[in-house]
Amino acid sequence: MTTFNKVTAAHIAALREIAGTQYVLADEESMSRYAQDETEDLHYLPEVVVKPNTTAQVSKIMQLCSQELLPVTPRGGGTGLSGGALAQFGGVLISMERFNRIIQIDERNLQVTTEPGVITEELQNAVKEKGLFYPPDPSSRGTCFIGGNIAENSGGPKAVKYGVVKDYVLNLELVLPSGEVIWTGANVLKNATGYNLTQLVVGSEGTLGIVTKIVLRLIPLPKNDLLMLVPFRSAESACAAVSAIFRAGFTPSAMEFMERDALEWVSQYVQSSSVKIEEDIQAHLLIEVDGNYPEVLMQEMEGIATVVEGFDIGEILFAEDSQQKEELWKLRRRVAEAVKANSVYKEEDTVVPRAELPVLLKGVKDIGKKYGFHSVCYGHAGDGNLHVNIIRGTLTEEQWNGTLREGIREIFELVKQLGGTISGEHGIGLVQKSYMDIIFDQTSMKLMKQIKQIFDPKNILNRGKIFDC
Amino acid sequence: MTTFNKVTAAHIAALREIAGTQYVLADEESMSRYAQDETEDLHYLPEVVVKPNTTAQVSKIMQLCSQELLPVTPRGGGTGLSGGALAQFGGVLISMERFNRIIQIDERNLQVTTEPGVITEELQNAVKEKGLFYPPDPSSRGTCFIGGNIAENSGGPKAVKYGVVKDYVLNLELVLPSGEVIWTGANVLKNATGYNLTQLVVGSEGTLGIVTKIVLRLIPLPKNDLLMLVPFRSAESACAAVSAIFRAGFTPSAMEFMERDALEWVSQYVQSSSVKIEEDIQAHLLIEVDGNYPEVLMQEMEGIATVVEGFDIGEILFAEDSQQKEELWKLRRRVAEAVKANSVYKEEDTVVPRAELPVLLKGVKDIGKKYGFHSVCYGHAGDGNLHVNIIRGTLTEEQWNGTLREGIREIFELVKQLGGTISGEHGIGLVQKSYMDIIFDQTSMKLMKQIKQIFDPKNILNRGKIFDC
Known part of the structure; x- marks a missing residue:
């Protein structure tokens, strides 16, 4: 295995030359917020943090690090839950926070081209203003970056109807560890042209290259939604109800499960009394349907209610207005924080x-x-x-x-x-x-490690993530 | 580049040992139907055709060919349009026609596990009987194999609403050129576990391994559909209407374009007089909407009609019953044949x-x-x-x-x-x-060729397809 070099004053000077002095941090205090993400209590301080804002800069940084054998860790919003953005070997941490421009919302083709450092919720809101919808929706959407979502192939509550990040990525501009820049695909909905490099990069956790531009497909924004919270007297029967709903032919736009503790803890954490949890309730399902026709949504909600009534449930709470919907979604979205606080x-x-x-x-x-x-x-x-x-x-x-x-x-x-x-x-x-x-058996693991080696022959980019190599 | 060996009598005897005597063909007459697909007028005769029906047999065949440096060409239904199933170097052609079992339709999880030699339409019909839907739908669906669809990442008319093959493949059993057998993923809707080997194999045109089992996700079958044929006085304005319909917020389940010649030729070819094409018509759009609520479909059809009426069109033909729908779809599906016959x-x-x-x-x-x-x-x-x-x-x-x-x-x-x-x-x-x-630039092409090399270091499997290597 390649031995990494330490970052020297000369390297830092070279990085300042590339990205601008004010965008290179090397003192421990400024770097400390880059030393962790949302994964347990892990802490790894990089040797230097650099904040480029062009593809050319990222390419030059990668060339430098490749030549000098410096470990490189790419970082998005720092909201990861598996430690993917942590500088385990110190070295150079590339923060993508200045890649924060939405380049073009293409209303003619229902596509958006964006930089990776855009906050997911900001991207969603920007396309929503045009009547368009980008469904993947992690709980951290208010702080995570779209680039990080691509690295982890994020999902979120809407995935059940609309799919995950991989289902929306059409094309990626990627800086390879060598500094070479490629586009992985084309801006089209169907593609049978060579190996699917785009899908290979999605979910590769920043180990194959650094994404610098992203083309996503969008869909028309559904105009309406309805939400209900169903309390179950047994957590297992709540789980059983989930597949019963699909087998009855319904495809909700969200179908979230919370054990009693989860809902109780988050209610205390956000000081909400909007849901009264009866003594004998063990779990809840939060179920949403969406679409353009309110009367259809009412029918679907009633159909789903009929299915869940076949289980041992308490009284269903139908959200009456957008405020109540927001309140229920807030509870669901903040469960992780509440558990963490507890x-x-x-x-x-x-x-x-x-x-x-x-x-x-x-x-x-x-x-x-x-x-x-x-x-x-x-x-x-x-x-x-x-x-x-x-x-x-x-x-x-x-x-x-x-x-x-x-x-x-x-x-x-x-x-x-x-x-x-x-x-x-x-x-x-x-x-x-x-x-x-x-x-994965050894054969599959070997294939993955060899793929890593093709993209990153010197093994400098996010080494030690996904597998040791 | 490795030089291939010729297939000898000893190789043929070994293949007969593996797959059974009656499933190995070596005479020119029996092999001639394996010498072409639907691509132009290409013709390549293999040296031997073998028809295994178990993963273990495929594995043994690959081990033999790997050891003996024999070229291997995997073949599905032979309906390909780019020559992917042709034995350009002679050698061993593996026909997957005996992998024709649907292993399990999992109604609880909306999934199907199938062998690759199942005809696409048969798979569709089998899941339809359970109220389920597998949307990818190439024109050749009556004769193509689901395995070939995966090799080419096929689409078809429903892709516009439901996506292409890659959007339905969850997991693949794959025999590598070495004879090793792996599963590429898991039977789940969301997966952030290592590189996406599944998506790397989908669309790889049989160059990375031979797929022997397939797990597909299914969706509930829409209960209704409506179909209309819109004649345009200009082909370009027909194309322009397409994006106007999406921008108006509609997502049809099919949106097919046919130039005047296409519709005229196919009408003659199938001897149909169901569509009368006025003198001044240059192109048609065949537009379908589907869903569970007939009144909603009527509304959507009317909405789409309003959009297309903004263009210079003739009289819209609304299909009145399932027979007329079938007739219109038959015309669209058989255009390729009609052009070929012409x-x-x-x-x-x-x-x-x-x-x-x-x-x-x-x-x-x-x-x-x-x-x-x-x-x-x-x-x-x-x-x-x-x-x-x-x-x-x-x-x-x-x-x-x-x-x-x-x-x-x-x-x-x-x-x-x-x-x-x-x-x-x-x-x-x-x-x-x-x-x-x-x-693709040279860097991307090099990555693809290196990926090929990882999976197939001896370069025996479908060499010369996608790129020379």
């Missing part, structure tokens, strides 16, 4: 075929009993994507950083057995890579 | 952002004038996917196989300039590979 935790991003959710949930709880941990589960149930938050609680250091790993491995082995995988939308990064062997 | 032709599978269609169409005609060829254009206008059929007519041999190449290059350069690419759904195969330089 206790140190590890978040597992399990995903299974949706009808297997009840088995997964039961398995998680059984494994928790075996290893003595409590978990709070919530997530995008319509996609079979369950976020399992393992609470530190009273676990000892040895349990937390020792035997718990075996418990997590058991959860992931169950996920695999159910046809699922270990990350639905958070990526592998640093924290899940030791579990990759559960999903 | 004259030798070359088909170009151009695709651009949809609002650029009028510019593309005008450009194609202008280039045709310059080089002296007539073209008949039709295709999936909603996706910006225009099939340009260049008619041999009275062109000399020198024009047809000589200067015409420059004309095609000019068309593809225009496509590139408009943000498009040279194949939307037919693939590159043998016939378009000399134009790849228009779309």
Whole structure:
């Protein structure tokens, strides 16, 4: 394995030459906010932070780092949940925060060309003003970058109807570790021209190149939506209701699951009393439908209500106005923060075929009993994507950083057995890579490592993420 | 470059041992139907044809060919339009026709697991019986294989609303050229676990491995549809209407364009008098909407009619019943055959952002004038996917196989300039590979060739397709 060099004063001077003096940080204090993301309590200080704002600058930085064998870590909004943007080897951290321009909203073709440092919600709002819709919608949308979403192939609540980031990316401008710049595809909805480099880059967690321009497809903005919150007396039956709704022919635009603790904790955290949780309620489903015809949405809501009434539920809360909808969505979106505020935790991003959710949930709880941990589960149930938050609680250091790993491995082995995988939308990064062997055999892992080597022969770009190589 | 060996009697005996005597063909007469596909008039006879029906057999065949340096060509239904299934170097042709079982329709998870040799229409019908829908729908659906569709990332008329093959593939069992067998992903709707090997294989035209099992996602079957045929007095304005319809907020489930000649030729070919084409009509749009609510579909049809009435059109034909719908669809589906029956032709599978269609169409005609060829254009206008059929007519041999190449290059350069690419759904195969330089620079081409090398270090599998390597 290549040995990295340390960043020297000469390197810093060269970076200042490329990006401008004020856009290169080398003092610990200014760099400290680049030392972590939202993943547990990981902390890695880079040796230097550089903030380019043109493709040419990124190319020059990569050339320098390639020549000098400096480790490079690309970074978006720093909201990642698997440590993908952390400078594990120190070196040069490239912050994409100044790539913050939406280049063109093409209303004729329903496309947007953007730089990667645009905040996802800002992009969504900008296209919304034109009557257009970019559905992928992570909980962190108010602070995450669209480029980071591409690196992690993010999802969010709308994925159940509209798909994930990969389903919207048409074309990417990519700076390779050598400094060469390519476009991965074309600005078209159908493409059978060579290997799909675009889809290879989406979800590659910044290990293959640095994305500097993004072309996304958009769809017409649905004009209406309806939202309801359904309380269940059993968490497993809430999970079972999810697939029953789809089997009845409905495709909700969101179908979110929250265990009792999740909703209770977030209600306290945001000091909301909008949802009264009865004693015997164990879980909730938050269900949205959207479209252009209000009368159709009413029919669908009634149809879905009929399905869930076949389970042991409490009283359904139908959101009456946009304020109440916002309130319910706020609760769902801030669950992760609330859990974090409540206790140190590890978040597992399990995903299974949706009808297997009840088995997964039961398995998680059984494994928790075996290893003595409590978990709070919530997530995008319509996609079979369950976020399992393992609470530190009273676990000892040895349990937390020792035997718990075996418990997590058991959860992931169950996920695999159910046809699922270990990350639905958070990526592998640093924290899940030791579990990759559960999903991929050595042949597949070797293929991935060789692909990495093709793009990054000197192995300088985000090394140690996804796998060791 | 590796030099291939010739197939010997010993190799044939070994193949018979693996697949069974009756499933190995080595006489010219039996093999002749494997020597061509639907691409122009290409003809390459393999040295031996083998028809395995298990993954283990495919693995053994690949091991043998790898060890003996025999060229291998995988083949589906033989309906390809770019020569991808042709045994350019002779050698071993693996016909997947006996991989014809639908393994499981999973109604709980809206998924199907199938072998690759299942005919696309049969798969569609099987899931339809369960109220489920697999939308990708090439014109050849009655004879093409689902495995071939994956190799070419096929589309078809429904792609405009529902996406192409890549949007439905969740997981693939793949036999590598070494004989090793991997699964590329997991059976889930969201996946952020390592590089997307699944999407790398989709559209790779059988150059990376042989797909032996396929997991597809399905959606609920829409209960209703409506269809109309709109005649335009100018072909360019028909193209312009396409993007106007989307900009008005409608997403039809099909939006097909046919030039006058296309519809006239196919009407003669199938001896149909169901459409009367007025003298001054230059092109038609066939527009479908689908969904569960007939009253909504009526509203959408009326909305779309209002948009097209803003153009210079003739009388709209609304299909009155399922028989008339079928008749109109038959005309559209059989255009390619009709053109083929009319004259030798070359088909170009151009695709651009949809609002650029009028510019593309005008450009194609202008280039045709310059080089002296007539073209008949039709295709999936909603996706910006225009099939340009260049008619041999009275062109000399020198024009047809000589200067015409420059004309095609000019068309593809225009496509590139408009943000498009040279194949939307037919693939590159043998016939378009000399134009790849228009779309991809040397750096991208090198990446693709290196990816090929990782999967196929001895370069035995479908060599010479997509690019020379």
